[in-house]
Amino acid sequence: MEPRPLGVIANPMSGRDVRRLVGRAQTHTPDAKRNQLQRAVVGAVAAGVKKVLLVRDLFRVSERAVDLLRLGADMEFLDIGRLETKPSDTLRAVEAMRKAGCGALLVLGGDGTQRLVAKAWPDAPLLPLSTGTNNVFPETVEATTAGAAAGLVACGRVQLAEVAVRAKLVRAVYEDGAESLAVIDGVLVADDHPGSFMPFDPEKIRHMLLSRAEPGSIGMSPIGGLLEPTSAEEDFGVVVECTARGEGGRPLLVPVSPGLYRTAYVKSVRRVGLDEEVVMRGPGLLEFDGDRERVLAAGERVRLRVVREGPWVIDTARAMRVAAQRGLYLDPPHWHDASDTRTGPGCC
Secondary structure: OOOOEEEEEOOOOOOOOOOHHHHOOOOOOHHHHHHHHHHHHHHHOOOOOOOEEEEEEOOOOOHHHOOOOOOEEEEEOOOOOOOOOHHHHHHHHHEEEEEEOOOOEEEEOOHHHHHHHHHHHOOOOOEEEEEOOOOOOOEEOOOHHHHHHHHHHOOOOOOOHHHEEEEEEEEEEEEEOOEEEEEEEEEEEEOOOOOOOOOOHHHHHEEEEEEEEEEOOOHHHHHHHHHOOEEOOOEEEEEEEEEEOOOOEEEEEEEEEEEEEEEEEEEEEEEOOOOOOOOEEOEEEEOOOEEEEEEEEEOEEEEEEEOOOOOOEEOOHHHHOOOOOOOOOOOOOOOOOOOOOOOOOOOO
16 A cells, blocks of 8 residues: 555644633643644654644644654645634644545544544544543544554555444434534533533433443543443444433433533433434534534424444554554664654654
8 A cells, every 4th residue: 555644633722621610621731732743743753654744723733743853754734724723724624634645644632623523524544632621532542652553554554444443423414404413422401502611511411312422431421321331333322311300310420521520310321223313302402522503492303313424543552453463663664763862852
């Protein structure tokens, strides 16, 4: 397979929202992301990548990350037009990298950022690296190794099909034909409004459909996961119905944000097969991966399904295991000793 570029995107706004004032989540500063991105690029080039494609951002995270690197690979910045520090920046960046023929994407951000990737490039070869708050979809691994795994796929030394699984999505279709999607959860909540970034009050949850119900996660996913655990590999989702306190639901203590537990009141929970339709009815507000998106009027319906139509998610551990089995790091002709830092951190 001919080597292809690795696309790297770092969402400068992930890990910086108001939920940190309510819970105890870590704040991811631009400097922390710069360092994380730099380590990922070093790992990718060590794996054999010859070209890394990036995009600029208003915090100059990507520019500062690669400015001093001397790794023997090309660092190219794609033009995506005016920067607004909005989701549209990520959508345009992903589309530009798709058109540029990237062999893999390494995307630093939370569930909401990865949702944008799924919108712009549904079958992207993706390694999602966590920097947000209530993350389920992206990996929490050392950036150096994540960059190596993505790099091995991008340059063709490891085949995507060997180390990736296509992600499940939650797809929603409204009565007017409009559509939405989520990589983890579609949730109907009462008495909320679009645009809010405050943590969800579980007592306001009425209905949710989860592509993954992870008991060890934070946010919406463990509401299903602590009752009906469901992984990324399993071919079903989980639907949960909840109610307000005192209306018959069974109390479930759940971590809604890092360091913040609240009680949800669960009426029912069950598995649903892929493509099985779940109907939610207003009144209420629909959120997807934490983004409050659309208000449903009383009686208005939306139809949701869990489908396996998302990006091909690269498993870092699996990719590195394949590399080890094939001796891909033995006698590397393309790499010099990176311990010499006289020309910059991590340089050679």
